[in-house]
Amino acid sequence: MTQVHVEVVGFTYRPCGPFPCDADRSCGLTECFEKEKLSFAFPALKKALEEKYGEKVSVELVSLDAEIPERIKKIVAEEHPPLPFILINGAVVPVGAVSVPKISEYIEKAL
Template sequence: MTPISVEVIGYTFRPCGPFPCDADRSCGLTECFGRETLAFAFPALEKALKERFGDRVSVILTPLDEGVPERVVEMVRIDHPPLPIILVNGKVVPVGAVSVPRIAAYIEATL
């Protein structure tokens, strides 16, 4: 079985979502609580998705800190996604945050 790819695109030390962290943990992550940056949220997301989906999912981070790849410029031009950009199997999904429940819903729909 080919794994489903999840790609997170964003700036490493920028927020991992549009809203501040709060005690509700609606993103489904606890390890990065209070740090609110992609640098801490991405490893927690990767761990959570691997625990839930195992080898059926691959999770990668494309940091924009050193420059924005042309393919990302094109995505933004066409789809206007919020940062961080979330791709599932190469397609922009309207998540706009590092959120296990929201990303998992797109993975499950693809399985």
């Protein structure tokens, strides 16, 4: 049973965070190392969160490549989050990048 819904919102061809990949892997992901695109980081993030939380968490990519959903336009207009941004159960969380440790902090709070 899903208790927490995580959405990653952004353009798939854009970077997965504000900083370049480095050997420290502070984001907690290795599969997408040096690719620095959301299209590579999202599947790695989804796999990592599903392994860590199982059925308690669902993970979805909200791609802005083709169109921007109205609810996302509203969030951007009101909160001005940098892309990509993370929603936990529909609320913006101040993560600022695709990062397993940072996103996990907010998942833990929501469980």
